[in-house]
Each structure stands twice: as C-alpha cells, then as structure tokens.
Amino acid sequence: MKLRTALLTTAMLCGFATSAQAQFVPPIETIDNDGNRVQLEAEQYIIKYRSKAKMAVSDQIGEMHGLMDKSIDDLDMLVAVLPKSEVMSLKHHPDVEYVEVDPRRYPMAEEVPYGITMVEAPLVSDANTGNQKVCVIDTGYEISHIDLPASNLTGNDFGTATGPWNTDGDGHGSHVAGTIAALGGNNEGVVGVNPGNNLPLHIVKIFNDNGDWTNASDLIVALNHCANAGATVVNMSLGGGGSSNAEETAFNNAYANGIISVAAAGNDGNGDLSYPASYDNVISVGAVNSAANHGSYSQFNYQVELAAPGTSVKSTTPGNTYSNYTGTSMATPHVAGVTALVWSHYPSCTPVQIRSTLAATALDRGDPGRDILYGLGIVQAKAAFDMLASGCDTAPEIEIPEPPQQPTFDPEMFDGVPKQGMAGLSGQFYRFYIDVPSGATNLNFVMSGGSGDADLYVSHDVLPTRSSFDCRSWEFDNNETCTFAVPNTGRYHVYVYSYATFENVDIVATFDGGNVPNQPPINRWWGRCTGLDCEFFANQSSDPDGTIVSYFWKFESGVPGKFGNPNTYTFPAPGTYRVLLTIKDDDGAKAKKRRNFVVPAPQ
Structure with missing residues (x-):
C-alpha cells in the first residue's frame, strides 16, 4: 500500500512539502443494524450544492453519518468528512452539482534567502x-x-x-x-x-x-x-x-x-x-x-x-x-x-x-x-x-500556456502485447480495456519502467476510479501489479493515473488458457501504376494474433485472380476498376477489402 505523507522540514529547510495522496483521516464510528460498533473509512470532501439547497444537502450528509467541517456560503459549498462508501450516492443527489476530495495544502519548506537587489x-x-x-x-x-x-x-x-x-x-x-x-x-x-x-x-x-x-x-x-x-x-x-x-x-x-x-x-x-x-x-x-x-x-x-x-x-x-x-x-x-x-x-x-x-x-x-x-x-x-510609464496596455496580454500533449494509444489491449512509452503530467491518466475469454486464469496487469509515479486501477465490467476499483496498485514508483487468479469472463477496464509526472512507462496484460476467439486479420493495400502496368502491395496488412498466410487479388471482373504479395497486373485501358484483395490468416479467418482503383490515362 502506498502511504503518502508530507511534513514541514526543520527551520533551516523552508519550501515545499510533498503532496499527500493518503493522508490519514480518522474513521467515522457508527452503529450497524445489529447494534455493533463499526468504523467507516472516511475522507474530507467539498460538496457543491445547487442554489438554495443547503439544508437538503446538509440533511443528507447527516443521514450518511457525515461530520460537517465548514460552510462556504458565498460559493454554495459545504465541507464534510464522509464515509467513502457513501460518496457515490451523494454525487447522485439531485441537489448536488459535484463532490470532490478536499486536497491538503502545506507550508512550502526546504532551506535558506536574499535577492532584493536582483528583483530591482x-x-x-x-x-x-x-x-x-x-x-x-x-x-x-x-x-x-x-x-x-x-x-x-x-x-x-x-x-x-x-x-x-x-x-x-x-x-x-x-x-x-x-x-x-x-x-x-x-x-x-x-x-x-x-x-x-x-x-x-x-x-x-x-x-x-x-x-x-x-x-x-x-x-x-x-x-x-x-x-x-x-x-x-x-x-x-x-x-x-x-x-x-x-x-x-x-x-x-x-x-x-x-x-x-x-x-x-x-x-x-x-x-x-x-x-x-x-x-x-x-x-x-x-x-x-x-x-x-x-x-x-x-x-x-x-x-x-x-x-x-x-x-x-x-x-x-x-x-x-x-x-x-x-x-x-x-x-x-x-x-x-x-x-x-x-x-x-x-x-x-x-x-x-x-x-x-x-x-x-x-x-x-x-x-x-x-x-x-x-x-x-x-x-x-x-x-x-x-x-x-508608457501606458497600462503597453505590454501584450500574457498568454495562458497549454499543457503538453500526452502520447496516445489504442485503448484495446491484447494478451501479452504491451503498451509502451506512456507519459503524463500529474493528474493526467490513461484508460484501456481487455476482453478476457471464458476459462482463462491468472490474469495479470503489470506496469513498469520509466520515471515518476503512476498508479494502476482495474475493474471488471465498469470503469474504475481512484475511489472505486476491483484492484489498486499504488507503490511509490511505476512498478504496479494487479492479479486475478480466476478472472471473470468479459471486459476488464484499466485506469493508469499519474500521481506524479511520469514518462516512458509500459503496461502489459497477460492471461493463461481460455477459449480465445481468433482475431481476423486487418486488410490494408495500395497500388501504383506506370502507364497500364500496375504494382500492388499489402505490406501494411497484419494479424493481431497470428500470421497472414495468403493474399488473393481480383483485378477485373471475369479475369482469373492472382495469389501473392506484392503483385502486378497490366490493365487493358485507363479507367476505374474494382480491385479486391482477400487475405487469410493461419487460423483460416479471412478479411476482404474491395475499392475503386484508378488507372490514369497517359500524359
């Protein structure tokens, strides 16, 4: 488990104390339906309520054993310590606009100053x-x-x-x-x-x-x-x-x-x-x-x-x-x-x-x-x-900078195929998913490499969040693992959250066995001509879970097709032809792509 703390350093070190993701909030004690004393894991939240709904929301907080901390009436906000298990229901209350964790703020701390002349x-x-x-x-x-x-x-x-x-x-x-x-x-x-x-x-x-x-x-x-x-x-x-x-x-x-x-x-x-x-x-x-x-x-x-x-x-x-x-x-x-x-x-x-x-x-x-x-x-x-001295508007208005772009990835994951080179600023995230077949065992999600600190959250069927998940791994680095010995059949959703700016991080999902359906090949082709003599290529075609074993081309209606990649064909005259490529993988799955191909007239 990742325990995040931040302390003010001694008097000779004044500056920034690191942020806290899991700063301790005492649990809320209550009595369950059987009369037993129970402790509910809690966190402090900011609740933005709709205009004139303060009392209704306050009553709801009381019903869920929340402890009111303060009211910010100018902004229609309440602050309360709530059981984490009750937060989702409060978010769906008709008089609540949003609920968010009330993050900590620390005195900046680190070491020793001068500089009046440097700033003129x-x-x-x-x-x-x-x-x-x-x-x-x-x-x-x-x-x-x-x-x-x-x-x-x-x-x-x-x-x-x-x-x-x-x-x-x-x-x-x-x-x-x-x-x-x-x-x-x-x-x-x-x-x-x-x-x-x-x-x-x-x-x-x-x-x-x-x-x-x-x-x-x-x-x-x-x-x-x-x-x-x-x-x-x-x-x-x-x-x-x-x-x-x-x-x-x-x-x-x-x-x-x-x-x-x-x-x-x-x-x-x-x-x-x-x-x-x-x-x-x-x-x-x-x-x-x-x-x-x-x-x-x-x-x-x-x-x-x-x-x-x-x-x-x-x-x-x-x-x-x-x-x-x-x-x-x-x-x-x-x-x-x-x-x-x-x-x-x-x-x-x-x-x-x-x-x-x-x-x-x-x-x-x-x-x-x-x-x-x-x-x-x-x-x-x-x-x-x-x-x-030349006027208030002499300087051009300052431009608000845009955040740098994250590398992007296809969200679908396949068994044993890694997503490589993830990166993000603090607070950014990625979402992926993988479809797990029936009978599969030992489903593992492994994240590793790079620098910084990214955390891993995984859920079956539903999108995980930082407060709702089937598995959470949040070590101090990027070495995160979620394991399901006997996974459910269906879709697992993955949430990679940047707790601290990170880069060059990889993630891979693997599982054993299972009735894995064959994935059909992906058909991509193109051609070029010199006069009526044309060449055709399908090198960009691929098979996600195997290999392509045949390429069959049909260049003209009524004319026999040809096997092979690349391939050539001489057309009888300039014009537009319907060219068809059929590819087949090593499990027999086929993919066809027919498109209009223009043979240009001689210049």
Missing part, C-alpha cells in the same frame, strides 16, 4: 504603496519582531486550530512577510521589497505553530478573508498536489475582482504541478540562486510563470532573529512584493495589465522566451515600472 526593488520608490494591500496566507506573523511593521496590519486566523494571527511559532510566515516588507532605515537586520512601512499587510494564519497541513477548503476561506480585507495581492508560499474545482473557481473569482494571487511552484525538484500555483489565474513562481540560476529543488513545468531569488534568502524569524531559508516559498514573496510595489505607481491598471507587464519585462533566463525552469524570467521591478 531598490530602484523603485515604495512611497505610494499605501494604495495596495498584500495578504499573506501562512503560519502567522511575529508582530513583536523589531524589523517587521507593527502598524498598517490586520489579520484573521482559524481560532484554536491555528492560534492568533499575530503570533508565529513556526517562523515560516514571518520570514515570508519580511521579504515583502521588512523595515529599512532602522539599522536592524534586513530590508524587504517594500521597506518604507507604507504597505498595508493582512495576515491570514492558516497553519498552526507546527506548520501542519491544511485543506483546499481552508485556503478558499482564507482567500475570502483576503478579499474582504481589501487585498490587491495575495502571497501563498504553500501548495500541494491535486487540483480542486472549488479552489480554482475561488481564484478565478478573485482575479476577476481585482486580486493578483501569487503562489510557490513547489520544491520537489520535479515536473509535477503544485496547486494553487498551477491554476491559470495564479502566478506560479520558481526559484533561482544568487547567480540567477535555477534552484535544483524548484519544480519545473509549463505553468511556471516567473522566477525570483529562493536560495539562501535571509529574512525575519521569531525572537528578533534572522534566518536563511531556501525554497520557492522564499521566491514567492519577492514576486508578491514587486507586484504591489509596481502596481502602487499605476493603480488604475487592471490585474491582467500588471501581470502582463511583469511577464513582458522579466529577465529572460534559460531557453529564449518562456521555459519550464524560469517561466518568462526573473521578475524586474524597475523594468516593469518603466514600461507602465
């Missing part, structure tokens, strides 16, 4: 930043730190679950806030992108003092807090695997309502997509070191939009101390800080115009133009400021 912050005055507000969603804020602003501050928290917003037992949030707005001119410690104590901050403490994970639904609530506080920029040095329709909708709404959201690309050093960074309307930030080179830990994918310093960045930590952290968590506040700094000089510009300008003026690194390591380049405050 000292070249742009922050005197106007009072017209902006940056919302920092993180582990809190050490308000007593001598180098952090103690005014122009507001905040929210999640009560006893996190503790007060103006405290930070972990240090991650205070470090992030320091990069954005650590005070300058006080002969203390460091300075931030906006050092003049002019920029209002709103703090949402979403993690507790241990930096433990939270859920996408909590992030939705935190984003609403930011919006209600009047934030123009949101910093999220956090993320996790697995997208959420509800979460993406919230960020789309925020963008449409004047908020630029900025999030860490992740620190697993691979090509996986992290969320919320990888939503189209969130700026995904990768990390570079002091030499402006890609940080080896920084995740790389088509959604990375900008880069910023993330390696050995020095900033504020609790107890009036300073620490060097590394991670995309540290790169993100550089971009959020620059966004507010530049926007403060041109407050009439829209989020799209500011975002497009930051993209157009970024310092290009790596391959020319946009690439998966640096996105469009390292954010540059002065260059963006200068471009906007």
Whole structure:
C-alpha cells in the first residue's frame, strides 16, 4: 500500500512539502443494524450544492453519518468528512452539482534567502504603496519582531486550530512577510521589497505553530478573508498536489475582482504541478540562486510563470532573529512584493495589465522566451515600472500556456502485447480495456519502467476510479501489479493515473488458457501504376494474433485472380476498376477489402 505523507522540514529547510495522496483521516464510528460498533473509512470532501439547497444537502450528509467541517456560503459549498462508501450516492443527489476530495495544502519548506537587489526593488520608490494591500496566507506573523511593521496590519486566523494571527511559532510566515516588507532605515537586520512601512499587510494564519497541513477548503476561506480585507495581492508560499474545482473557481473569482494571487511552484525538484500555483489565474513562481540560476529543488513545468531569488534568502524569524531559508516559498514573496510595489505607481491598471507587464519585462533566463525552469524570467521591478510609464496596455496580454500533449494509444489491449512509452503530467491518466475469454486464469496487469509515479486501477465490467476499483496498485514508483487468479469472463477496464509526472512507462496484460476467439486479420493495400502496368502491395496488412498466410487479388471482373504479395497486373485501358484483395490468416479467418482503383490515362 502506498502511504503518502508530507511534513514541514526543520527551520533551516523552508519550501515545499510533498503532496499527500493518503493522508490519514480518522474513521467515522457508527452503529450497524445489529447494534455493533463499526468504523467507516472516511475522507474530507467539498460538496457543491445547487442554489438554495443547503439544508437538503446538509440533511443528507447527516443521514450518511457525515461530520460537517465548514460552510462556504458565498460559493454554495459545504465541507464534510464522509464515509467513502457513501460518496457515490451523494454525487447522485439531485441537489448536488459535484463532490470532490478536499486536497491538503502545506507550508512550502526546504532551506535558506536574499535577492532584493536582483528583483530591482531598490530602484523603485515604495512611497505610494499605501494604495495596495498584500495578504499573506501562512503560519502567522511575529508582530513583536523589531524589523517587521507593527502598524498598517490586520489579520484573521482559524481560532484554536491555528492560534492568533499575530503570533508565529513556526517562523515560516514571518520570514515570508519580511521579504515583502521588512523595515529599512532602522539599522536592524534586513530590508524587504517594500521597506518604507507604507504597505498595508493582512495576515491570514492558516497553519498552526507546527506548520501542519491544511485543506483546499481552508485556503478558499482564507482567500475570502483576503478579499474582504481589501487585498490587491495575495502571497501563498504553500501548495500541494491535486487540483480542486472549488479552489480554482475561488481564484478565478478573485482575479476577476481585482486580486493578483501569487503562489510557490513547489520544491520537489520535479515536473509535477503544485496547486494553487498551477491554476491559470495564479502566478506560479520558481526559484533561482544568487547567480540567477535555477534552484535544483524548484519544480519545473509549463505553468511556471516567473522566477525570483529562493536560495539562501535571509529574512525575519521569531525572537528578533534572522534566518536563511531556501525554497520557492522564499521566491514567492519577492514576486508578491514587486507586484504591489509596481502596481502602487499605476493603480488604475487592471490585474491582467500588471501581470502582463511583469511577464513582458522579466529577465529572460534559460531557453529564449518562456521555459519550464524560469517561466518568462526573473521578475524586474524597475523594468516593469518603466514600461507602465508608457501606458497600462503597453505590454501584450500574457498568454495562458497549454499543457503538453500526452502520447496516445489504442485503448484495446491484447494478451501479452504491451503498451509502451506512456507519459503524463500529474493528474493526467490513461484508460484501456481487455476482453478476457471464458476459462482463462491468472490474469495479470503489470506496469513498469520509466520515471515518476503512476498508479494502476482495474475493474471488471465498469470503469474504475481512484475511489472505486476491483484492484489498486499504488507503490511509490511505476512498478504496479494487479492479479486475478480466476478472472471473470468479459471486459476488464484499466485506469493508469499519474500521481506524479511520469514518462516512458509500459503496461502489459497477460492471461493463461481460455477459449480465445481468433482475431481476423486487418486488410490494408495500395497500388501504383506506370502507364497500364500496375504494382500492388499489402505490406501494411497484419494479424493481431497470428500470421497472414495468403493474399488473393481480383483485378477485373471475369479475369482469373492472382495469389501473392506484392503483385502486378497490366490493365487493358485507363479507367476505374474494382480491385479486391482477400487475405487469410493461419487460423483460416479471412478479411476482404474491395475499392475503386484508378488507372490514369497517359500524359
């Protein structure tokens, strides 16, 4: 069994903690019809209900022994812990639009920072930043730190679950806030992108003092807090695997309502997509070191939009101390800080115009133009400021990138014939099927090779999902196996899910015995002519479970046919003829193909 966990690393490693596919949720205890106490396997879900159907859906959740977590009334959503066995019935409730797993979100964590000059912050005055507000969603804020602003501050928290917003037992949030707005001119410690104590901050403490994970639904609530506080920029040095329709909708709404959201690309050093960074309307930030080179830990994918310093960045930590952290968590506040700094000089510009300008003026690194390591380049405050002086719409509107295409395969599988070279981004998948004859035994599905992490799900007769299957194999690599010693007759469906970006992976299905029906050969032929002398070829014909043993051609009605491949025939005159090829395999099955063949007139 695959057990996925993600922990915040120690104080010297701040960045991305890997996503969790099987983070433990305590079972729901109930009493069965015989009076016995039973435990039901559970998971936390987001339930989107139809307008004015909240009470009906709430009642249904109660009837299935669900435990309500929260209500997001603005978006017609409920969040509840439900027995996994009951989720399918809730999905079919007439007042429910969709039900999805509430994926975890983690404080990004990995190592040590610097970079204010690299992003050109000292070249742009922050005197106007009072017209902006940056919302920092993180582990809190050490308000007593001598180098952090103690005014122009507001905040929210999640009560006893996190503790007060103006405290930070972990240090991650205070470090992030320091990069954005650590005070300058006080002969203390460091300075931030906006050092003049002019920029209002709103703090949402979403993690507790241990930096433990939270859920996408909590992030939705935190984003609403930011919006209600009047934030123009949101910093999220956090993320996790697995997208959420509800979460993406919230960020789309925020963008449409004047908020630029900025999030860490992740620190697993691979090509996986992290969320919320990888939503189209969130700026995904990768990390570079002091030499402006890609940080080896920084995740790389088509959604990375900008880069910023993330390696050995020095900033504020609790107890009036300073620490060097590394991670995309540290790169993100550089971009959020620059966004507010530049926007403060041109407050009439829209989020799209500011975002497009930051993209157009970024310092290009790596391959020319946009690439998966640096996105469009390292954010540059002065260059963006200068471009906007010519007008808000000077920069071309940023293009939302399209995901790369997966290799495609015929979905039908045959005994012992592998599908080779599968690949996919995190969250992508393949579906295959195989027809198993009566009397077959030892049906095996074996997946192997390549890199990354793909999981295997198999079901008889019905399409498997990640929560409904006859067999699941989800090891930490691509070596997955599903075995049915005495399989049912009929169709088995296969679901290959990309838990983490993978490539060059093969899958094969095999079984023993069975009354296997002969598969007929596949007939493909073509011809060409020089004058009236024509040649015919059937080399592209094939037999899926044997060999072709004969080729018989009929070129004209009333004229004897000819065996062989390739073959030749001289026609009596130019014109259109009905040519027939009949092929036969080693089990006697035949396939015929008749088509019009044109013999051209001499030029």
